[in-house]
Amino acid sequence: MSKGKRQGVDAFENAAMSESKTAPRIDVEFPDLDGYASGNARIAYAWTFHSERPGPHVLLQALTHGNEVCGAIALDWLLRQAIRPERGTLSVVFANVAAYARFDHGDPFASRCVDEDFNRLWTPAVLEGPRDSVELARARELRPLYDSVDYLLDLHSMSEPCVPLAMAGRQRKGVELARAVEIPQHIVIDRGHAAGTRLRDYGPFDDPQDTRNALLIECGQHWEAQAPVVAKQAMLRFLRHFAIVDSSWLEGHLDRARPLPQRVVEVTATVTIQTDEFRFVRPVRGFEMIREAGTVYAVDGDAEIRTPHGDCILVMPTRKPKRGETAVRLGRYVG
Ligand SMILES: [Zn+2]
The missing domain is CATH 3.40.630.10 (Zn peptidases)
Incomplete structure (x- = not known):
């Protein structure tokens, strides 16, 4: 991996770590069932x-x-x-x-x-x-x-x-x-x-x-x-x-x-995590669209994961990558 990319990954990891220290807001009551x-x-x-x-x-x-x-x-x-x-x-x-x-x-x-x-x-x-x-x-x-x-x-x-x-x-x-x-x-x-x-x-x-x-x-x-x-x-x-x-x-x-x-968004690919070294290399938001085909948005071990097409929607990127599970689904608008 190039130095520039590595720095980008580290910057994102640091951001993710500081984010994880902040407990998510819980704005709802949990009913007694x-x-x-x-x-x-x-x-x-x-x-x-x-x-x-x-x-x-x-x-x-x-x-x-x-x-x-x-x-x-x-x-x-x-x-x-x-x-x-x-x-x-x-x-x-x-x-x-x-x-x-x-x-x-x-x-x-x-x-x-x-x-x-x-x-x-x-x-x-x-x-x-x-x-x-x-x-x-x-x-x-x-x-x-x-x-x-x-x-x-x-x-x-x-x-x-x-x-x-x-x-x-x-x-x-x-x-x-x-x-x-x-x-x-x-x-x-x-x-x-x-x-x-x-x-x-x-x-x-x-x-x-x-x-x-x-x-x-x-x-x-x-x-x-x-x-x-x-x-x-x-x-x-x-x-x-x-x-x-x-x-x-x-x-x-x-x-x-x-x-x-x-x-309607059709899922074009389901990205399943192959190694213990999966990570997103940029901050990702649910339903975010990446305009350019071929954009690297994650790495999995040595493999770079790229958007396979333009106007690519990231459907529910995972918060906690785990081998064998879905990292993200990719999709595009249809109809
Ligand atoms: Zn659920």
Whole structure:
């Protein structure tokens, strides 16, 4: 590596280190979920309400990742409203509560999971395989519920500040669902992660011939005040689209502002970390666009990582690079 580049890397590392000494702001309250522990569907922290009229089974999920509290705030609010479906079935799930219970304001990034990422387990080979972990046990417990669902909304948030993103998967039906919900403004078409399959891509949700569908929404930075607002509005719009709850109640809580026209970004590459020596060589922000093709933005061991095309969007660059995991997804606007 040239001296000039090395100095650039060091300058960035120093900036990153001083930044990491500052604890991130936590501007949201963490709801007490103990009252939901019993569940009502023989699964802890899972609540299912049936209507007498036929209709789809819609599932709303929070805490796929234990420190992503915005969805839990939205679902706690919904359950307190005691809203029941007028048709079909409504399920409300707090997924990785074991990780959530470990949340530590002094080390807030540590409680994403207990043993492993709950959102990388969603193939029969893994779910039915010989391994065990806190997250696999929870996934196996919840799997029969997901197998009965028609439409799933999975509420997430991001480590770094970034505009909210609808992660639509790779099928056309995923984009159609994101468009039907109308928020957030940015929709990302992507294939997930080399490290494992997400719940939003599980079985029928990723089958183009199957009408069942899922949407993952990244509502903003984990602990910013706006993230639960986005989560709540996305949840209300998801319910409105499937018309399973009282529409006048919905209208009373929906934001009246007209959503901005949506834009679709297609992921062109998923950069998976190959060595223990991966680092970004420039400060990177979520959804930042690098105009020039061939710009070096990271190094991985001896390899320089360059933007493969112009107007290249960095979708959710990782905060903590780890071999085998996704460093960043690259994308560009389509349509
Ligand atoms: Zn997440």
